[in-house]
Amino acid sequence: MAKITLSQLRHSYFDQPRGPEDYALKQIDLDWHDGGAYALLGPSGCGKSTLLNIISGLRTPSEGRILFDDQDVTHLPPDQRNIAQVFQFPVIYDTMSVYDNLAFPLRNRGVPAAQIDKRVHEIAQMLEVEEMLNLRAAGLSPDNKQKISMGRGLVRDDVNVVMFDEPLTVIDPHLKWKLRSKLKELHQRVRATMIYVTHDQTEALTFADQVVVMQDGEIVQIGTPVDLFERPAHTFVGHFIGSPGMNVLPCEVKEGGAFIAGQQVALEGEIVGGKQGQTQIGIRPEYVSLGSDGLPATVKKVADVGRHYVVDAMMGEQKVSAIIKQDVPEPGQAVHLQFKPEQTRLYRDSWLATAAREASAS
Numbered sequence: 452m453a454k455i456t457l458s459q460l461r462h463s464y465f466d467q468p469r470g471p472e473d474y475a476l477k478q479i480d481l482d483w484h485d486g487g488a489y490a491l492l493g494p495s496g497c498g499k500s501t502l503l504n505i506i507s508g509l510r511t512p513s514e515g516r517i518l519f520d521d522q523d524v525t526h527l528p529p530d531q532r533n534i535a536q537v538f539q540f541p542v543i544y545d546t547m548s549v550y551d552n553l554a555f556p557l558r559n560r561g562v563p564a565a566q567i568d569k570r571v572h573e574i575a576q577m578l579e580v581e582e583m584l585n586l587r588a589a590g591l592s593p594d595n596k597q598k599i600s601m602g603r604g605l606v607r608d609d610v611n612v613v614m615f616d617e618p619l620t621v622i623d624p625h626l627k628w629k630l631r632s633k634l635k636e637l638h639q640r641v642r643a644t645m646i647y648v649t650h651d652q653t654e655a656l657t658f659a660d661q662v663v664v665m666q667d668g669e670i671v672q673i674g675t676p677v678d679l680f681e682r683p684a685h686t687f688v689g690h691f692i693g694s695p696g697m698n699v700l701p702c703e704v705k706e707g708g709a710f711i712a713g714q715q716v717a718l719e720g721e722i723v724g725g726k727q728g729q730t731q732i733g734i735r736p737e738y739v740s741l742g743s744d745g746l747p748a749t750v751k752k753v754a755d756v757g758r759h760y761v762v763d764a765m766m767g768e769q770k771v772s773a774i775i776k777q778d779v780p781e782p783g784q785a786v787h788l789q790f791k792p793e794q795t796r797l798y799r800d801s802w803l804a805t806a807a808r809e810a811s812a813s
């Protein structure tokens with residue numbers, strides 16, 4: 452396994468890009484550590500496939516370098532990069548048995564038969580497909596075919612990285628949760644460097660130790676699932692992760708404080724950065740509550756989502772969502788919204804602009 456470094460990487464599909472908008476990848480500098488479990492998360496069109504194809508060697512970047520450990524592989528073809536890839540749809544040989552499918556990548560490399568046998572059984576056991584080893588792949592369900600595809604990706608222990616490109620697309624919804632946690636467990640056992648590409652926050656947050664969030668060809672935040680939830684560095688991360696996502700509310704900044712509709716809103720910490728730019732308050736629905744005072748609003752909608760209620764309230768034209776467990780208001784009711792100060796952040800031009808609250812001395 453290897454550490455992967457992406458250095459000053461940029462890619463445009465145009466021969467002569469005129470500006471940043473012509474770049475599918477704007478500027479990527481990133482280290483993927485040896486043995487890490489990473490997710491690349493972002494909406495359709497943000498550049499995930501472009502980045503994956505550059506790492507696997509299917510595309511050469513317009514600018515910048517890719518290093519595996521310290522070897523520059525920017526211009527190496529895919530077959531010389533020693534990478535395993537699992538795609539959206541199963542890639543297996545229908546006419547072969549499950550055993551032969553799993554053994555194939557090892558036989559190709561001339562691994563001795565006894566070693567192949569041991570490894571195939573190990574992987575089959577991890578994926579819980581041992582009883583299928585002698586079956587012909589053609590007869591398997593799409594779920595099981597994809598499991599075998601994953602097994603083929605994991606069977607070699609000498610690859611630099613295993614990359615998963617939306618691997619649960621064909622999996623039945625009720626089996627998805629099972630395979631999601633299985634993949635996490637597999638990483639803990641195999642300890643390979645893994646990159647999991649997805650637009651699904653649940654898949655990314657379940658699998659990865661570190662999640663790389665992309666938007667419009669740029670990385671907006673790299674962090675643990677908890678970091679991304681607790682302290683989004685960019686309003687896009689706040690909005691994209693969470694259900695419902697973070698409320699992003701225009702505000703005015705004056706005298707070192709933030710104001711909505713003339714009322715000061717307490718923030719997590721000091722306001723940092725410059726003075727220019729559009730300012731917004733970011734507060735997750737989990738940290739909005741209803742009280743006897745606070746920002747006046749009118750309840751628009753109340754949805755029972757099982758474990759709690761999602762209350763949408765309007766402050767003028769601005770919708771604010773709150774997650775409420777009890778004392779649920781009625782639509783049309785006048786309420787006051789309170790924001791938990793240590794979870795209330797200022798964003799300037801979409802980037803976080805409050806300093807983290809210092810831990811209080813005990």
Ligand SMILES: Nc1ncnc2c1ncn2[C@@H]1O[C@H](COP(=O)(O)OP(=O)(O)OP(=O)(O)O)[C@@H](O)[C@H]1O
Pocket residue numbers: 464475493494495496497498499500501502650
């Ligand atoms: N072969 C291509 N030629 C021209 N433009 C492309 C090509 N492939 C991708 N793009 C553009 O590059 C940008 C990034 O696309 P990319 O496929 O990398 O995003 P993605 O996040 O993987 O999206 P998806 O999940 O839909 O594949 C998009 O604007 C897309 O239209």
